[in-house]
Amino acid sequence: MLTVVAGSLGAGKTRWIRDQLTAPDSPNSPLYISPVTVGVDACRLRLDVPHLQVEANLARSMLASGNQAIYLELGYPLSLDIPMLAEVPHHRVAVISAHCPTRSHWEKWADEVIINTFPSVDADSNIATDVWQAGLQGQVLDPASLQTFWQELVQGAYGKMMRTKAVLELADGQSIYIDHLPQQETTYQDLPLPKWLDGRPQRFSGIEMIGVGLNKSAIAATLQDCCLTDATLKAHQAALKQSQNYLSQEAA
Numbered sequence: 001m002l003t004v005v006a007g008s009l010g011a012g013k014t015r016w017i018r019d020q021l022t023a024p025d026s027p028n029s030p031l032y033i034s035p036v037t038v039g040v041d042a043c044r045l046r047l048d049v050p051h052l053q054v055e056a057n058l059a060r061s062m063l064a065s066g067n068q069a070i071y072l073e074l075g076y077p078l079s080l081d082i083p084m085l086a087e088v089p090h091h092r093v094a095v096i097s098a099h100c101p102t103r104s105h106w107e108k109w110a111d112e113v114i115i116n117t118f119p120s121v122d123a124d125s126n127i128a129t130d131v132w133q134a135g136l137q138g139q140v141l142d143p144a145s146l147q148t149f150w151q152e153l154v155q156g157a158y159g160k161m162m163r164t165k166a167v168l169e170l171a172d173g174q175s176i177y178i179d180h181l182p183q184q185e186t187t188y189q190d191l192p193l194p195k196w197l198d199g200r201p202q203r204f205s206g207i208e209m210i211g212v213g214l215n216k217s218a219i220a221a222t223l224q225d226c227c228l229t230d231a232t233l234k235a236h237q238a239a240l241k242q243s244q245n246y247l248s249q250e251a252a
Contacts, residue, residue: 002088006074007095007106009163009210010181012116014041016095017071021049027069031055034073038133038206040165041073044177047192059084076129076163076210080109129162130214134207134223138200140169140233145226152222154180159214166207171228171236173197175205197237197244 003020007013021030031053034042042054058072072090074080094110096103098117107113146168154161164180173195179187193203207223228236 002070002072002085002090003093004072004074004085004090005093005095006080006109007114008097008100008102009076011095011097011100012114013073013075013095014045016093016114016116017073018045018048020071021045021052029053030069030071032071032073033058034075037075037208038135039204040167040177040206040208041075043167043204043206044191058082128212130159130211130216132209132211132214132216132219134220136168136205136207136227137203139205139227140171140200140236141226142228143170143172146170149222149226150178150180150186153209153219154186158211158219158222160212161214162210162212164207164209164211167191167205168207169196169201169205171233173237173240175201175203197240199237200233 005013005017017032020026021032026049029051030049032042032045033055035056035058037056039054039056046052046054074082092109092111093114094106094112095114095116096106098115100106103113152158153164161180162182164178166178167175168178169175175191175193175196177187177189177191179189196203209219
């Protein structure tokens with residue numbers, strides 16, 4: 001069964017899908033489809049549902065077994081009008097906030113409407129929005145530089161920010177998730193992954209953002225400046241390993 005999930009920015013679409021995948025009667029081999037993204041949401045879902053299959057190619061995913069539970073998340077600004085869906089039986093779910101100004105639009109489109117308390121962001125359809133994203137596997141960021149960059153980002157130094165989320169690797173080996181919506185505090189979450197202290201991390205890392213008038217070249221350049229060079233990363237990891245060895249000896 002194919003379930004198509006859409007809704008306004010920040011209303012909790014991925015969280016709703018995660019709730020379905022982690023429920024007691026959840027499917028055994030679900031498939032999650034998230035077109036045109038680098039995969040931040042897919043990465044987080046896999047942490048909670050290790051057996052989850054992930055596909056970015058919509059056409060290939062439509063060839064999946066008819067008995068398989070498939071969740072297609074239509075992230076903004078992907079169009080709701082996807083011709084190939086007309087040929088596939090599916091259930092439409094709209095996830096919106098309680099005060100969503102376009103609620104009637106979603107009610108007309110959906111077979112099922114989920115109302116969440118999360119304050120979503122509804123973009124003005126008359127204003128062109130920008131999408132910028134980057135895969136960052138192998139890159140490790142300096143925490144102090146990242147904090148400065150993030151404050152500049154959400155305060156509008158690179159354009160009006162509507163939504164930003166990322167999975168990033170820090171110099172101490174920790175992988176973190178960062179999420180931001182306007183008029184809200186940025187959320188930082190340590191991910192339940194082992195610290196990576198041996199070379200450049202070989203696991204997912206990336207950032208996705210939506211805004212208006214984004215200075216994409218400046219964002220990319222500043223983010224690159226936050227990344228550690230090979231020499232600096234090696235020195236950080238050597239110091240961390242030495243500290244760990246010392247603590248182990250003290251505890252023995």
